[in-house]
Amino acid sequence: MDMNGSQRIEASPDTVWAALNDVDVLKACIPGCETINKTSDTDMDAKVTLKIGPVKASFTGKVTLSDLDPPHGYTISGEGSGGAAGHAKGGAKVRLEPLEDGATMLHYEVSAQIGGKIAQLGSRLIDATAKKLAGDFFQKFGQIVGPVPEDAPEAEKKGWFKKMLG
Numbered sequence: 001m002d003m004n005g006s007q008r009i010e011a012s013p014d015t016v017w018a019a020l021n022d023v024d025v026l027k028a029c030i031p032g033c034e035t036i037n038k039t040s041d042t043d044m045d046a047k048v049t050l051k052i053g054p055v056k057a058s059f060t061g062k063v064t065l066s067d068l069d070p071p072h073g074y075t076i077s078g079e080g081s082g083g084a085a086g087h088a089k090g091g092a093k094v095r096l097e098p099l100e101d102g103a104t105m106l107h108y109e110v111s112a113q114i115g116g117k118i119a120q121l122g123s124r125l126i127d128a129t130a131k132k133l134a135g136d137f138f139q140k141f142g143q144i145v146g147p148v149p150e151d152a153p154e155a156e157k158k159g160w161f162k163k164m165l166g
Contacts, residue, residue, distance in 0.1 A: 001127060004109040007138040010146030013096045016104045017071030019145045020094065029140040031133050034058075042066065048080070052129045053121045057085030072096055086116020110134070 009016050019025045023044065027036045036046040044063040049056065061080025068074045077091035090112030097105040114126065 001114070001123070001130060002109075002111045003127075003130060003134060004107075005134065005138075006105055006107045007142060008099075009104045009106055009142050011104060012102060013071045013098045013104045016096055016106060016145055019141070020074075021065075025141070025144055028144060029137050031136045036063075042068070046078075046080075050129075050133070052118055053125045055085050055118055055121065057082035057118065059085075059088065061088075067093075082116070082118070084117060086114060086118040088112060088114045088118075106138070108134075 011019075023036045023038050026044075027033045030036070030046075030048060032048045032050045034047045034049060036044055038044050042065040045060070046063055047058060047060045049058040059080035059082040061078050063076060063078035066075045066077065073093065073095040075091060075093050079087070079089040081087045090110065092108050092110040095107040097107060099105055110130075112130070118126070
């Protein structure tokens with residue numbers, strides 16, 4: 001399965017880059033993510049529970065970052081096992097493009113292979129679920145990383161990420 005797309009993020013490439021490397025942001029954005037732990041600068045362990053059609057499974061796996069080019073992009077690859085439900089292996093190239101208005105266009109190219117019980121569900125269901133999960137991730141990521149609108153009450157204007165930066 002291959003998928004690609006782009007998402008406009010209302011934040012600078014440096015801010016988006018920092019968020020892409022922050023396990024707390026990733027945990028909040030990855031649908032079904034229960035735990036994610038950084039084991040080194042380029043490696044993480046994660047546990048995710050997903051429902052794909054009639055199959056609900058918890059996947060545990062490892063994620064590795066490579067081809068690091070801060071703040072322009074990286075390659076993320078991983079593999080996970082869901083026990084009897086099956087396994088998954090894949091990766092994504094993530095590229096950040098600065099926009100003239102200060103925002104960032106995040107481009108991604110994803111490839112994945114699945115096996116086991118989940119692979120028997122059919123490519124239409126798998127592809128539709130993958131697109132929904134990617135959409136959910138980027139929508140949440142944009143909400144967390146992007147600024148709160150100017151007409152928001154003063155107490156809401158500073159998101160957790162901006163509070164962290166000062």
